[in-house]
Amino acid sequence: MKPEKILNISVxxxxxxxxxxxxxxxxxxxxxxxxxxxDILVDDYVLTGYHVYTHETLDDTAxxxxxxxxxxxxxxxxxxxxFGSPNRLTSEKDLLWIKNEEFNSRTITVAYYFLLKTExxxxxxxxxxxxxxxxxxxxxxxxxxxxxxxEAYKDLKEKCLSEPIIFKLLPDKFTINDVQDLYESILxxxxxxxxxxxxxxxxxxxIALDEKQVGVSKKPAQLYMFSKDIYDKMxxxxxxxxM
Amino acid sequence: MKPEKILNISVxxxxxxxxxxxxxxxxxxxxxxxxxxxDILVDDYVLTGYHVYTHETLDDTAxxxxxxxxxxxxxxxxxxxxFGSPNRLTSEKDLLWIKNEEFNSRTITVAYYFLLKTExxxxxxxxxxxxxxxxxxxxxxxxxxxxxxxEAYKDLKEKCLSEPIIFKLLPDKFTINDVQDLYESILxxxxxxxxxxxxxxxxxxxIALDEKQVGVSKKPAQLYMFSKDIYDKMxxxxxxxxM
DNA sequence: TCAAAAGTGTTTGTCTTACACCCATGA
DNA sequence: TCATGGGTGTAAGACAAACACTTTTGA
Numbered sequence: 001m002k003p004e005k006i007l008n009i010s011v012x013x014x015x016x017x018x019x020x021x022x023x024x025x026x027x028x029x030x031x032x033x034x035x036x037x038x039d040i041l042v043d044d045y046v047l048t049g050y051h052v053y054t055h056e057t058l059d060d061t062a063x064x065x066x067x068x069x070x071x072x073x074x075x076x077x078x079x080x081x082x083f084g085s086p087n088r089l090t091s092e093k094d095l096l097w098i099k100n101e102e103f104n105s106r107t108i109t110v111a112y113y114f115l116l117k118t119e120x121x122x123x124x125x126x127x128x129x130x131x132x133x134x135x136x137x138x139x140x141x142x143x144x145x146x147x148x149x150x151e152a153y154k155d156l157k158e159k160c161l162s163e164p165i166i167f168k169l170l171p172d173k174f175t176i177n178d179v180q181d182l183y184e185s186i187l188x189x190x191x192x193x194x195x196x197x198x199x200x201x202x203x204x205x206x207i208a209l210d211e212k213q214v215g216v217s218k219k220p221a222q223l224y225m226f227s228k229d230i231y232d233k234m235x236x237x238x239x240x241x242x243m
Numbered sequence: 244m245k246p247e248k249i250l251n252i253s254v255x256x257x258x259x260x261x262x263x264x265x266x267x268x269x270x271x272x273x274x275x276x277x278x279x280x281x282d283i284l285v286d287d288y289v290l291t292g293y294h295v296y297t298h299e300t301l302d303d304t305a306x307x308x309x310x311x312x313x314x315x316x317x318x319x320x321x322x323x324x325x326f327g328s329p330n331r332l333t334s335e336k337d338l339l340w341i342k343n344e345e346f347n348s349r350t351i352t353v354a355y356y357f358l359l360k361t362e363x364x365x366x367x368x369x370x371x372x373x374x375x376x377x378x379x380x381x382x383x384x385x386x387x388x389x390x391x392x393x394e395a396y397k398d399l400k401e402k403c404l405s406e407p408i409i410f411k412l413l414p415d416k417f418t419i420n421d422v423q424d425l426y427e428s429i430l431x432x433x434x435x436x437x438x439x440x441x442x443x444x445x446x447x448x449x450i451a452l453d454e455k456q457v458g459v460s461k462k463p464a465q466l467y468m469f470s471k472d473i474y475d476k477m478x479x480x481x482x483x484x485x486m
Numbered sequence: 487t488c489a490a491a492a493g494t495g496t497t498t499g500t501c502t503t504a505c506a507c508c509c510a511t512g513a
Numbered sequence: 514t515c516a517t518g519g520g521t522g523t524a525a526g527a528c529a530a531a532c533a534c535t536t537t538t539g540a
Contacts, residue, residue: 008249009327009351054349058327082325082353084252084301106297108252108351110325158405177492194494195530218490219538420519437521438503461517462511 005051008104011061012049012111012145013077014152015070017118017132018169018182024134025169025185026118027149028069031129032142034097042093044140047148048130051103052110062112069128076115076168080155081148084108088144097142113152115168160186164205167226173209175221176200205231248294251347254304255292255354255388256320257395258313260361260375261412261425267377268412268428269361270392271312274372275340275385285336287383290391291373294346295353305355312371319358319411323398324391327351331387340385356395358411403429407448410469416452418464419443448474 015028029045048069052061058079067073089098089105098105123130133139135153138146160166166182167174180196183189200206205227213220258271272288291312295304301322310316332341332348341348366373376382378396381389403409409425410417423439426432443449448470456463 006251006349009252052327052351055329057329058325058351079324081322082301084295084353086298086300106249108295108301108353110327110351175492192530192532193492194532197493198495199529216491217539219492219536221492418519435504436519437505440520441522442502459518460512462509462519464519 003053003055005102006054007051007102008107009052010049010103010107010109011052011058011065012047012083012109012148013062013065013069014047014111014113014149015066016113016115016135016152016156016169017121018185019118019132020171020174020178020181023181023185024136025182026132026134027138028121028130029133029139029141030069031131032097033129034100042097042142044093044142045131045133045138045145046142047145048128049109058110061110062114066114069130070116070121071125072116072120076165077112078155078159079110079112081151082108082110083144083148085144091143094143109148111148111152113156115156115165117169117171119171157187164226164231173211173223173225175213175223177221204234246296246298248345249297250294250345251350252295253292253346253350253352254295254301254308255290255326255352255391256305256308256312257290257354257356257392258309259356259358259378259395259399259412260364261428262361262375263414263417263421263424266424266428267379268425269375269377270381271364271373272376272382272384273312274374276372277340277343284339285385287336287385288374288376288381288388289385290388291371292352301353304353305357309357312373313359313364314368315359315363319408320355321398321402322353322355324394325351325353326387326391328387334386337386352391354391354395356399358399358408360412360414362414400429407469407474416454416466416468418456418466420464447477 017026017028018024019026028048030048032042032044032046034040034042048065050061050065050068052058056064059077062077062079063073066075066077086106088109089095089107095105118132123132135149138149141149156165160183166179166186169182170178176197177193179200180191180193183196184191201208207225207227207230209223209225211223213223260269260271261267262269271291273291275285275287275289276283277285291308293304293308293311295301299307302320305320305322306316309318309320329349331352332338332350338348361375366375378392381392384392399408403426409422409429412425413421419440420436422443423434423436426439427434444451450468450470450473452466452468454466456466
């Protein structure tokens with residue numbers, strides 16, 4: 001039985017990756033290009049996404065979409081919002097583009113974001129014209145995808161304050177300063193290094209390894225890892241009313 | 244032009260209301276009943292919900308659904324999750340029920356919750372067999388609506404810790420103990436009255452009125468109100484990393 | 487030996503917690 | 514005058530914030 005697309009329901013994925021060396025939080029986007037003999041009709045970027053198949057859950061669709069783009073499975077994903085405005089795909093450009101595609105202009109999309117390690121993604125093996133863009137410097141975007149990315153980013157900012165999802169963006173072994181840099185990138189703030197260090201090291205689920213950085217041309221830093229096991233065991237949501 | 248339903252996309256609404264006198268957080272549910280000559284085929288409750296119309300945004304649909312059930316508009320609403328499992332409507336009961344309705348068994352629903360003051364809802368004027376149930380004592384529920392309610396409740400628990408949405412569930416004039424009781428109901432915890440009082444009163448957006456309770460048979464309590472204006476002005480999300 | 491980033495302590499103030507009794511009122 | 518829920522204060526400990534210099538390393 002051939003899988004059957006639901007023509008008016010899609011899943012779009014905001015793929016976040018963090019580049020440790022440039023200290024940049026990035027989003028993975030796909031080139032959209034259409035021209036006639038004389039004219040460039042469409043030349044921008046969009047999120048990766050696809051129809052939901054009739055036999056799939058929404059989570060399944062998101063997982064499939066990520067796998068097709070990056071080859072990766074088992075990445076952190078979160079469904080954060082559905083977008084369903086009747087005119088979300090009705091700009092001139094978007095209608096032109098849709099003409100060549102198989103989907104309904106009245107499509108509702110369920111949006112997910114993924115957090116993954118950029119080092120796990122090999123863009124040269126994708127034939128999608130996929131490219132990383134810093135969240136602070138996005139290109140021209142098609143459909144309502146700028147809005148979707150903004151919402152994903154907002155949710156990520158909030159979530160990273162209350163859950164240790166930030167480690168999904170880092171290599172398994174990281175330095176304290178890596179974590180601080182990442183928080184600073186995501187939140188757009190500066191953090192005092194001494195206070196941050198003390199706070200992070202005091203968490204029982206942050207484990208110092210018997211290892212230091214290698215191949216750096218300066219003093220090599222202590223490496224740490226995040227223990228999900230310990231986190232899960234000790235963590236109980238603390239109900240501190242702090243509005 | 245007659246509004247046209249999208250047959251595979253719906254919005255379901257979890258309507259939360261708080262009953263100050265019984266100190267119970269309640270959900271508004273609708274009776275679902277179907278019988279043959281001999282048999283009761285369906286006898287349970289469901290959330291209020293409806294198809295999305297082609298010209299509507301998802302928010303529009305939610306607003307319309309609430310208005311049709313309660314007559315209310317301008318209530319706090321939040322889209323919290325989309326549900327799209329292929330078998331979310333495929334229990335025997337649900338299929339029987341759907342046969343009499345106009346929708347597709349492969350329907351995706353975008354779920355919202357509303358927070359409102361029970362006193363604003365006049366159930367006698369609705370002809371929907373709608374009824375309030377305590378969140379702690381829900382009846383047998385149709386479709387995947389138990390799951391939807393659980394997720395809504397989870398989101399509410401989290402949100403009420405970081406945003407002052409709790410006041411949407413209270414009358415405009417309330418006592419400190421009302422607020423404490425409500426937090427205790429939602430979170431299922433006990434809170435120290437003196438500490439809570441101090442903390443709440445210290446918020447600049449909690450304003451003591453020149454008024455006390457009337458018609459109570461004990462010492463009447465001081466009344467307060469919540470000032471959204473002050474809250475909005477002073478509030479900037481404080482980025483305290485507290486995982 | 488130098489450049490660069492890693493790493494380190496203390497103080498001050500604020501916030502959280504734990505805890506028990508008196509007060510004002512209407513019946 | 515009594516029953517009921519409203520309202521009050523303090524001390525101890527934990528946590529957050531501000532702040533500048535020394536150390537280690539590879540080049």
